[in-house]
Amino acid sequence: MMTGSIWLPLGSLASIAMLVWFSYALGFRGRRTLSGDDELMALTRAYGGARDFVVDANRASAIAMLHDGRVFLCKVVGNAIVTRVYSKDEIASAADYRSKRDDVRGISLKFKAHGFPSLKLEVPGEVLPQWFEDLKRK
Amino acid sequence: MPDTPDWAKAPILAIAIFATIFFTIAEMLKTRRSNPGAYEYRDTAASLLMGFGSLVAGLIYAGAHLAIILGAYELRLFNIGWTWWALIICFFAVDLRYYISHRLAHEHRLWWASHVAHHSSQHFNLSTALRQSWTDLFGIGFWVGLPLYFIGFPPAMVILFTGITAAYQIWVHTEQVKTIGPLEWILNTASHHRVHHATNPQYIDSNHGGFLIIWDRMFGTFVAEDESDPCQYGITSNLGTFNLARIALHEWIAMGQDVRKAQSLRDAFWYVFGAPGWTPDGSRETSRTMKEKWAREKWACDSETIVPAE
Numbered sequence: 001m002m003t004g005s006i007w008l009p010l011g012s013l014a015s016i017a018m019l020v021w022f023s024y025a026l027g028f029r030g031r032r033t034l035s036g037d038d039e040l041m042a043l044t045r046a047y048g049g050a051r052d053f054v055v056d057a058n059r060a061s062a063i064a065m066l067h068d069g070r071v072f073l074c075k076v077v078g079n080a081i082v083t084r085v086y087s088k089d090e091i092a093s094a095a096d097y098r099s100k101r102d103d104v105r106g107i108s109l110k111f112k113a114h115g116f117p118s119l120k121l122e123v124p125g126e127v128l129p130q131w132f133e134d135l136k137r138k
Numbered sequence: 139m140p141d142t143p144d145w146a147k148a149p150i151l152a153i154a155i156f157a158t159i160f161f162t163i164a165e166m167l168k169t170r171r172s173n174p175g176a177y178e179y180r181d182t183a184a185s186l187l188m189g190f191g192s193l194v195a196g197l198i199y200a201g202a203h204l205a206i207i208l209g210a211y212e213l214r215l216f217n218i219g220w221t222w223w224a225l226i227i228c229f230f231a232v233d234l235r236y237y238i239s240h241r242l243a244h245e246h247r248l249w250w251a252s253h254v255a256h257h258s259s260q261h262f263n264l265s266t267a268l269r270q271s272w273t274d275l276f277g278i279g280f281w282v283g284l285p286l287y288f289i290g291f292p293p294a295m296v297i298l299f300t301g302i303t304a305a306y307q308i309w310v311h312t313e314q315v316k317t318i319g320p321l322e323w324i325l326n327t328a329s330h331h332r333v334h335h336a337t338n339p340q341y342i343d344s345n346h347g348g349f350l351i352i353w354d355r356m357f358g359t360f361v362a363e364d365e366s367d368p369c370q371y372g373i374t375s376n377l378g379t380f381n382l383a384r385i386a387l388h389e390w391i392a393m394g395q396d397v398r399k400a401q402s403l404r405d406a407f408w409y410v411f412g413a414p415g416w417t418p419d420g421s422r423e424t425s426r427t428m429k430e431k432w433a434r435e436k437w438a439c440d441s442e443t444i445v446p447a448e
Binding site for chain 2: 008009012013015016018019020022023024026027028029030032073075077078079080082083084112113114115116117118119
């Protein structure tokens with residue numbers, strides 16, 4: 001009985017490891033990136049469009065300031081794109097930091113929602129937009 | 139359960155798990171070239187590990203569930219044995235129970251908080267079938283099933299059909315089967331279940347059936363797959379993480395945060411028992427408001443294209 005109860009979870013975990021390895025080996029590795037500024041603008045259109053945005057140097061995430069003052073977030077998760085629109089009140093913290101790369105600046109946002117907890121970007125250039133500075137001071 | 143016939147002791151879920159592993163590999167091989175986006179290894183890992191967590195949680199709950207079941211059966215109204223007519227009625231009753239509990243799980247936040255984990259993948263493949271809740275102790279399915287034991291259906295019979303319904307539903311999580319002909323009228327199929335997992339406004343909160351689709355057709359929740367509106371899978375606010383604890387608990391935490399900031403007991407009640415997305419000021423969308431908006435836009439669009447008769 002005891003042996004059986006051990007084999008069930010062990011067998012399940014071994015099967016899971018085998019299937020995940022198989023999906024990785026077959027090339028299901030999620031190479032999706034944001035194709036360009038046009039794609040980001042198209043994504044924000046449903047929310048009235050963006051007045052400004054910053055895109056990650058690796059095109060894995062982006063933040064846009066919408067015309068109505070809300071913040072549009074875009075993140076590549078696996079091979080899918082996830083977007084959220086938050087008011088400034090729903091942002092827990094915003095910070096910027098020096099990246100290891102000289103040509104980019106790091107941005108980090110944390111949110112109150114547990115289903116979309118954080119977003120990190122490496123933005124080309126030294127100067128960050130004024131609206132991001134405002135988010136940091138919030 | 140000494141009166142249970144031997145044939146009813148078949149390890150249905152174990153057979154289903156082995157079949158799922160086999161068909162998952164087959165689906166990966168088939169979609170590898172035709173649809174390289176069908177699987178994603180981290181999404182697959184999250185789905186399978188959610189299934190593992192659900193299995194462990196189920197084993198933990200099993201004792202409590204079994205005690206409640208046997209308690210209810212002790213108070214039974216009738217002594218229903220393993221007769222052919224009891225099997226037929228029990229099959230339909232268990233499937234109707236599944237429809238009711240599944241519909242409640244979509245329409246009320248308390249139970250959606252548990253069920254949302256199953257819908258949280260933006261992919262739709264056989265691994266998605268195993269992405270199950272860890273918090274089913276608080277889910278609605280078990281409680282909706284209790285009247286069957288009070289009536290007097292043998293617990294093993296109800297558990298058998300519950301297992302069959304659960305095992306049947308694994309295969310419907312695929313894009314590889316388009317339709318299965320006239321059986322689409324009666325059975326829950328891959329086509330119907332694709333619609334169920336879609337977030338397109340016209341599809342949302344439809345096709346809750348387990349084995350049979352007849353309940354959706356009877357109670358007005360059936361929506362057919364429309365090739366001109368391809369299914370967009372996931373939830374209306376998709377998750378930005380593969381973290382298992384966040385997948386399992388994010389809606390419970392969000393509900394708790396809403397209840398904490400509620401201005402009145404009435405608001406707190408509706409944050410828990412209202413539709414997912416309910417707010418006192420209507421600032422968030424519910425499935426009903428999304429469907430109404432979609433219908434209005436479609437009506438306006440259709441009206442523009444109508445050419446008045448000469």
